[in-house]
Amino acid sequence: MVQEYKNTDLDLFQKIDLTNPKDELLKKNKIGSSQQENNNLKFNYLNHEISKFENLESHLSQDKSKKLDDILFSQLDVDDYASFKNMYPHNISQPKLNVSKLSVKKHINEDGTYPNLVSKNTKDKTSEIFQGIYPEPKFLPGGDKYLLIEFGNVMNLELNFKAQGLSNLIKTANINGVYETLPCFASMIVHYNPDDIGYQDLINELRSLLKDMKDNDDTVVNSRLFHFPTVYLDKWSKEAIEDYIAKITMKKPDPEFITELNQLDDVNHFVRVHSGTEYWVASLGFWPGLPFTMPLDPRCKLTAPKYNPPRTWTPKGTVGMGGSSTAIYPDRLPGGYQIFGRTPVPIWDPDKNFDVFKDSICLFRPGDRIKFVPCDYDEFEMIEKKVEDKSYRYDLIEEHKFSIKKYKNWLSKLDYNKKF
Amino acid sequence: MFEVIKQGLETSVQDYPGRVGYLNQGFPPSGPMDSWSFRLANLLVGNEESFAALECQYTGPTLKFEKDHVIAVCGADMQPKINGNSIPMWESVLIKSGQTLEMGFTVSGARSYVSFAGGIESEKWLNSQSTFHKAGVGGIDGHALKDGQRVPLGQANGKIGRKIRTDSIPEISNSGIWEIEVVRGPNDDWLDDEGYDTFIKAEWKLQARSDRTGFRLDGPTLSFTEKATNKSPEHGYEPSNIIDQGYPIGGINLAGQTPIILVNDGPSMGGFIVPFTVPSASFWKLGQAKPNEKFKFKEISVQEAQEMRSEQTSICSMGSVI
Numbered sequence: 001m002v003q004e005y006k007n008t009d010l011d012l013f014q015k016i017d018l019t020n021p022k023d024e025l026l027k028k029n030k031i032g033s034s035q036q037e038n039n040n041l042k043f044n045y046l047n048h049e050i051s052k053f054e055n056l057e058s059h060l061s062q063d064k065s066k067k068l069d070d071i072l073f074s075q076l077d078v079d080d081y082a083s084f085k086n087m088y089p090h091n092i093s094q095p096k097l098n099v100s101k102l103s104v105k106k107h108i109n110e111d112g113t114y115p116n117l118v119s120k121n122t123k124d125k126t127s128e129i130f131q132g133i134y135p136e137p138k139f140l141p142g143g144d145k146y147l148l149i150e151f152g153n154v155m156n157l158e159l160n161f162k163a164q165g166l167s168n169l170i171k172t173a174n175i176n177g178v179y180e181t182l183p184c185f186a187s188m189i190v191h192y193n194p195d196d197i198g199y200q201d202l203i204n205e206l207r208s209l210l211k212d213m214k215d216n217d218d219t220v221v222n223s224r225l226f227h228f229p230t231v232y233l234d235k236w237s238k239e240a241i242e243d244y245i246a247k248i249t250m251k252k253p254d255p256e257f258i259t260e261l262n263q264l265d266d267v268n269h270f271v272r273v274h275s276g277t278e279y280w281v282a283s284l285g286f287w288p289g290l291p292f293t294m295p296l297d298p299r300c301k302l303t304a305p306k307y308n309p310p311r312t313w314t315p316k317g318t319v320g321m322g323g324s325s326t327a328i329y330p331d332r333l334p335g336g337y338q339i340f341g342r343t344p345v346p347i348w349d350p351d352k353n354f355d356v357f358k359d360s361i362c363l364f365r366p367g368d369r370i371k372f373v374p375c376d377y378d379e380f381e382m383i384e385k386k387v388e389d390k391s392y393r394y395d396l397i398e399e400h401k402f403s404i405k406k407y408k409n410w411l412s413k414l415d416y417n418k419k420f
Numbered sequence: 421m422f423e424v425i426k427q428g429l430e431t432s433v434q435d436y437p438g439r440v441g442y443l444n445q446g447f448p449p450s451g452p453m454d455s456w457s458f459r460l461a462n463l464l465v466g467n468e469e470s471f472a473a474l475e476c477q478y479t480g481p482t483l484k485f486e487k488d489h490v491i492a493v494c495g496a497d498m499q500p501k502i503n504g505n506s507i508p509m510w511e512s513v514l515i516k517s518g519q520t521l522e523m524g525f526t527v528s529g530a531r532s533y534v535s536f537a538g539g540i541e542s543e544k545w546l547n548s549q550s551t552f553h554k555a556g557v558g559g560i561d562g563h564a565l566k567d568g569q570r571v572p573l574g575q576a577n578g579k580i581g582r583k584i585r586t587d588s589i590p591e592i593s594n595s596g597i598w599e600i601e602v603v604r605g606p607n608d609d610w611l612d613d614e615g616y617d618t619f620i621k622a623e624w625k626l627q628a629r630s631d632r633t634g635f636r637l638d639g640p641t642l643s644f645t646e647k648a649t650n651k652s653p654e655h656g657y658e659p660s661n662i663i664d665q666g667y668p669i670g671g672i673n674l675a676g677q678t679p680i681i682l683v684n685d686g687p688s689m690g691g692f693i694v695p696f697t698v699p700s701a702s703f704w705k706l707g708q709a710k711p712n713e714k715f716k717f718k719e720i721s722v723q724e725a726q727e728m729r730s731e732q733t734s735i736c737s738m739g740s741v742i
Contacts, residue, residue, distance in 0.1 A: 047709040132652070133485030140606035142668025143697035144725035148606035154656040155663050167444075182443040184689060191443060194726040195733070284593035285666065285689025288555050292689070293662060305657050306691070323654040323691070325664065331555075350557060361546075362445045 013346070079134055115257045130155045130185075133159060142215070144194055147202060152289040153306055155324050157294060159186040160282040164220055164366050171207045179204070183366055184283045185292065216258065223402035224368045225278065227395040228319075228328070229375040230343045232271040237339040244311050251307075254338035258321070262302045270373045271374060272420040276300050279326050282366040287360030289330045289348030293370055296407070299416060306336035317343045319372060328370075330362075341372065344384040345394070362395075367402070421486040424569045425520065428481035432551040433559035433571075434458070435472040439548035443688050449669060450558065453632065454531050454707030456590050456702075457495035459537035459736035464492035464512040465578040469736060471539035472549040474565075476532045478710075479529045480523020481565060483531055483534075490537040490578025496529030497594065508617035510584040512537075529592040529708040539576025554633065554685055560575060588740035590704050597623070601698050601702045602672065603725050607693035610674075615642040619696070620717055624679065628711040634673070635706060637680040637715065642677065648693070650715050656691055664691045670698040673741060681706060699725035701732045 051350045128179050132154030140148040149166070163183035170190070177196025182189040192202055233255055241253050251257065255267045264270045277297035284291055295301050306322040311334055314320070318329045320337030327337055330348040346354075349364040356363060364370075375383075386392035424431075436458055438451025448646075452458035459469040469471075474481070480498035485634025492512045493500045499508050501522045507513050514520055523532065542549050542560055553714050560571060579644060588682035611619065619638050627636040655661050660674040667673065667687060671694035673680045681698055696717070698706065709715070 141603055141697070141722045142606050142694065143603050143670045144699040144701070144722060144729050146671075146697070148665065148668070150606075150665075153655075154652050172638070180443050182688060184665050185663050187663075187665045189443065189668065191440075194729060198720045199726070254595030283664070283666075283689065284444060285446045285664075286687045290446055303653055308658075323656060323663065326655075343641050350555075360445060366444070 026157040040382060045217060058128070127336065132156060133162075137162075139206070139371070141199060142189065145192060147190045147192065147199070147206075148187055149190065149206065152186050155185045157280060157282075157293065157296070157407075160184075160280070160294065161221075162213075162220060162280075163188040164221070165213060166206070166210060167366075170206070173205075173209060175202075175205050182246070182285065184285070185294070217405045217408065220401050220403045221367050223400050224365075225371065225400050226363075226368060227371050227373050227396040228343045228345055229378060229379055229395075230275070230341045231380050232275065232320055232341040232372075232374050233267060234340075234342045234380075236342050237318050237320075240311060240314055240318070240339065244307075248309060249313070254304075255340040258302060258304045258338055258340070263306060269420070270302075270340075273302065274301050274321075274326075275372045275374050276420045277371075279370045279372070281364045281366055281370065283363060283366055287330055287333055290327055291347070291364045291368075291370070292403070293326045294324060295326070296369070297414070298411065299414065300350075300420070301420065304338045305337070308336075310334055310336040311339075314339060315342060317345070317347075319343060342380075343372070344380050344387055345392070346387060354392070354394065356394045356396070369402070421491075421570055421572050422483040422521075423486065424481060424565045424567055424571065425436070425484050426482035427565045427567050427569075428476050428523065430477045431481045431565040432553070433472050433542055433549055433550075433565075434475045434551060435549045435592075436462075436470045437545050438550040438684065439552065439558070442546055443666070446528055446688050447546065447552065447555075448685050448688055450548070450552045450632075452531075452533060452707070454495055454529075454533070454704040456699075456704040456732060456736060457531075457533075457707075458533045460510070460588070460740065461492045461494040461533040462539075462630055463736070463741050464494070464499075464510070464582050464584065465490050465537040465592065466512075466533050466576060466582075467535060467537065467539055467578075469728070471535070471719060472542065473533055473535040476523060476534065478530060479525045480532055480534075482520060482522045482589075484520045485515050486570075487573075489573060490580055491515055491521065492535050492582075492627040494533050494584070496526045496532040498526050498532045498661075500534075510589055512578055512580050512582040513519060514580045516524060525580075526710075528594050530710045531707045532555050532570050536573045536579030536668050538576030539573040540572050546672075552685060554733075585740050585742055586736050590708070592708045596712075597716060598705050598709050599716050599718050600714075601699055601720045601725065601728070602696040602717045603699055603720060603722055604696060604698070606671075608695045610644055610648045610660070610662075610693045611695050612643050612645045615644060616695075619643055619679075620719060624715040624717070626711050626713050626715060628707055630711060632685040634686055635683060635709075637679045637681070639679070642674065660693050661691050662693045664689055667694060668697050669725050670700065671705065672696040672698065699728065701725065701728035721723040 131150040138150040140150060142148050151162045161255035167181040167183040167188060170178060177193045179191045179193060200348040245251060255270055259267050259270045264273060277300035278294050280294035281291045281293050301324050302321065303324050304321050314329045314333055314335045316329060316332045318339050320327055320339035322337040328343060329335060329346050348361055349357045349362050352358065352361060383392060434450065436450045436451055436455055438449035439447055439567050440449050458473060462469050462471045476498060488591045490512050493509050497509060503519050504514055545558045549558060554560035562567060600728055613637060624637040624639040627638055630636050644659045658676055660676055666689050667682050669682060669686065671682045673682050673692045673694055675692045713729055
């Protein structure tokens with residue numbers, strides 16, 4: 001499962017020295033000099049960013065408030081910060097956050113930095129991976145037409161197998177009144193018609209399906225494996241990060257930020273770890289076709305917080321991560337994940353230019369796997385041309401079966417001292 | 421066929437109930453925000469309630485017709501006129517070939533619906549004609565109507581002079597305060613008792629920058645339970661962060677400290693808690709609320725929400741057409 005690491009354009013990524021005030025990126029940044037000193041390396045997410053953002057917001061609203069039409073409604077444009085905020089909102093317009101009351105200190109250090117994310121003992125990861133499952137799933141109402149089933153409260157594969165397994169059973173069982181399901185990492189949404197089935201009856205039906213559900217370990221699922229040529233530490237995501245730093249707020253460049261938080265040697269080490277595993281497509285959402293994926297090799301599990309505030313644009317095909325999830329941006333979109341790579345291969349195609357889209361305009365299905373294969377700019381451009389003239393052939397293996405028992409067996413034999 | 425003379429602020433093709441069944445690929449349902457007015461508009465011109473019609477937001481369009489058509493206007497009052505003469509709302513009327521339907525800025529409510537006997541003829545995209553602006557799909561070329569476009573209409577013989585019974589018309593209030601029903605959950609146990617009380621007792625102001633993806637609210641700060649603050653790091657660093665989960669349409673998403681009601685074009689998944697959900701029967705109020713108006717929330721049970729829904733379904737039937 002672990003594949004060899006290929007050379008990539010690591011040198012192209014210009015390291016940014018945040019302690020050097022002459023650095024280009026810092027010059028662009030409009031933070032006052034006193035704040036700059038304090039925040040060169042520490043990121044205070046609770047104070048100065050909020051006030052900076054407020055200024056930006058009022059600046060934008062001044063520009064926009066001249067015409068009534070614009071205040072009331074503006075057509076969504078992902079490059080337009082104001083309208084973007086509706087789409088991917090955040091808390092920054094509410095500066096009166098009472099930190100002590102919220103006791104966020106467990107998640108953000110008192111000086112505003114992030115706590116260390118890596119447990120000292122890497123062996124913890126073996127036991128961690130199958131923890132946090134509730135003995136009984138929780139059934140939670142979402143208004144009159146939706147039900148949320150929560151299987152646990154951690155992000156792990158077992159929970160996603162459960163969610164995908166139950167989703168498949170619901171499809172097969174063809175319960176009257178159930179429109180659709182949306183399995184996610186640790187939970188699943190069921191969309192139903194209350195005219196056909198009551199809330200309690202639906203829960204009873206789902207409980208009985210869960211009872212009949214085979215032990216997860218025996219589950220074998222069809223799982224396609226896609227290889228995605230990816231330029232890591234690429235110029236395009238770097239440009240998006242620089243633009244964010246210049247226009248919105250200072251932050252450490254994403255690859256270095258992840259490297260530091262996860263206690264890796266350097267960005268090259270980060271690339272080796274990130275590309276050293278296959279990723280399991282847990283769910284599609286937020287944007288049509290956008291895959292939320294998790295690393296199958298626990299040794300490659302990295303963690304990173306999301307942007308705060310989010311980015312206004314991300315290049316199409318950018319690879320990024322937030323929490324422990326990796327995603328590919330199907331289009332030029334706003335976003336909150338830390339970004340560090342780009343693939344030329346489209347993952348959604350409304351025009352259905354390629355065979356793989358004949359069943360759906362979205363490439364992925366839950367249960368697929370993705371392997372990011374580091375490539376250089378030449379290869380990227382070659383593939384990009386093939387995509388343009390529609391001659392590109394997706395690098396995928398269709399017939400794979402994924403056995404959870406075999407997977408667990410593989411996990412138990414892993415060398416946790418291996419260095420990527 | 422009609423020609424778009426003035427596009428209005430945002431006039432889009434929607435059908436009912438929209439693009440259902442594609443949540444797991446990341447598509448929200450879209451469809452009309454005030455489906456009560458929308459369905460009645462369709463019934464007036466003799467259509468099925470599901471037919472594609474226009475949703476006009478805040479300022480309506482000006483449309484020139486190339487053939488005789490039976491149409492109806494329901495929802496927000498944008499003072500519709502045909503060739504300069506006011507026409508009644510909640511009633512089917514005839515517009516003749518060469519005549520112009522003109523709608524202005526709303527005097528009551530936020531969204532007006534124009535239905536056409538035979539519906540709008542546009543290509544279905546994933547089984548629905550509803551416009552989903554964010555991804556540029558559905559409707560006419562994936563976006564709101566634009567000046568100069570010509571939009572084909574279906575052919576059907578509607579009857580003119582059909583009206584909606586007065587007691588079946590949603591009461592669009594101009595008081596500036598809306599009482600909006602909410603159902604607790606799915607993540608209500610992330611707010612503590614004080615947070616819950618604050619949410620229910622507060623008057624929330626609808627922010628100007630609210631649209632078909634989300635309604636942002638201004639109001640007090642909410643407090644959390646241990647669940648929000650003592651959790652594994654993959655949930656995220658804010659108290660309102662949760663491991664990415666599917667969102668119910670109508671979910672009141674707590675993004676940091678800003679509640680955002682996820683409406684018809686909202687994201688299907690994300691990493692913020694949803695302590696309350698606006699049930700489908702109350703969506704028409706969201707559709708008709710204007711920025712800077714106030715929301716007061718009233719908690720109801722799942723069962724009550726489902727009863728409201730059936731009640732609304734029975735109102736949106738031919739029994740209401742006279």
